[in-house]
Amino acid sequence: MRHTLDKLLGPVSVALVAITVWLGLFVTPPDAQQGDLVRLVYIHPALAWVALYVAFGMAAVCSLLYLWPRTRSMVFDRLAASAVEVGVVFTVLTLITGSIWGRPTWGVWWTWDARLTSTALLGVLFIGYLALRRVPAEPHIRARRCAVAALFAAVDVPIVHFSVVWWQTLHQGATVLNPNLTPTIHGLMAWTLLLSFVAFTLVFVWMVIARYRLETLREEGEDVELAEALVARRSEGVS
Amino acid sequence: MGYVDAGYVISLTTLAVYAASLVIRLRRERARTKGAGR
């Protein structure tokens, strides 16, 4: 059963994305105000959802589970790291699609609206985690460090969110450059939007599993190399 | 290419490239571990 699910995940997620793209680009109607530009609503919000909530949430939860003694396991460390790495990809894409959507709408490539700004900051936090992960250290120490860093970042996010929202609302330009890109959604558009969320979430899951497996293999490989090196050294000593 | 097309293309291509890189790295790692005689 698990093996079947495993084999299906890849093809199913690709299929769902394909259907989303087909619906989004060709079948759904253009918007009254935004015209064809509205079609980005089937990509950008889903990417943002995965990056900000799924990836980051998963990283935070796994980090907590790793730090909690009763549930401590390298599985959670590897899951958290995988979630962060895939999360970075989704975060960058969220920013790019947000920027592309903004350019024809507001005439600028970037605006300091609360969501984009928070997303950018989250991206930097993610990258910091990955940088920390690359510092050479014994796996358990590295796992603990990264889990704590993730926890610090998770705690910071709500504070950042409120700060950025209040910061934005001060600026008079907020009413002119109304960051509300979301048009009125109904009917087929709503279903396609929902589908896009499901499709990209599944893509995320597939990627995290693949990244997790890669990480597991790498760590086991290092263990094997270490063991072999020790064996070789010992046999030298004997002869 | 319009903005919408650019958005779709960039997103899908990036995801595809990243997915491919994962698959390739996995295959390479599996081949390596088999070679080490587990």
Place this chain on the structure above:
Amino acid sequence: MWRDAMLVAERDLRIEMRSKVALWQVVPFAILVLLLFAFALGPGPALLKESAPGLFWLALLFSSVLAAQRSLAIEGSDATRESTRLMGLDPAGIFLGKTLALTGELIALEIVLMAGVILLFHVVVGTWWLLVASLLVAALGLSAVSVLYGSLAGGARMRATLLPVLVLPILAPVLIAGARCFASAMANGPGLGGRWLSVLCVFAAVYLVLGIVLYGPMEES
């Protein structure tokens, strides 16, 4: 815990008094940043005065990362930290002590920067209590985060370039809230300053608590 905290704080401050690194390196750096801002944005006084809140806090953030590096360098190698731990000091106390010492240094830095900004950028402060409160609370929050991340960033080799990348995004709310508080303090009435002050308080409280709880487990190798 408090007794150990005082011991550690005293030690850190005494080391600083003796070596005077903060005096000769961090403070000049801070002043230099102000000058560089003037070169970048000036010489028109209007823009500088308007940007002063943000520039002050930027200069403070960058300098505080420097000061934090220094504080961690005092802690020394892993061997030193191990022996400190073996002395039986309460790790929460160590964290608090280091944080308090760093807070003291940051407050001194803030005073110098404030003088610089008032003199160089023609800043006029209307609501002093708001400004002072924000400076004190922010210094606490900055220090707590710096000490925590210093413990996190591991060996000295990577720490110099890694610490800013880890710490500065976390400190973004302090920059926003601090700059807004300063701007409110410059204006006629406190306005929304109270709201920003509460952000600073929440920030400091959260990271102080996290530090007290997690510093011990983090230092265990």
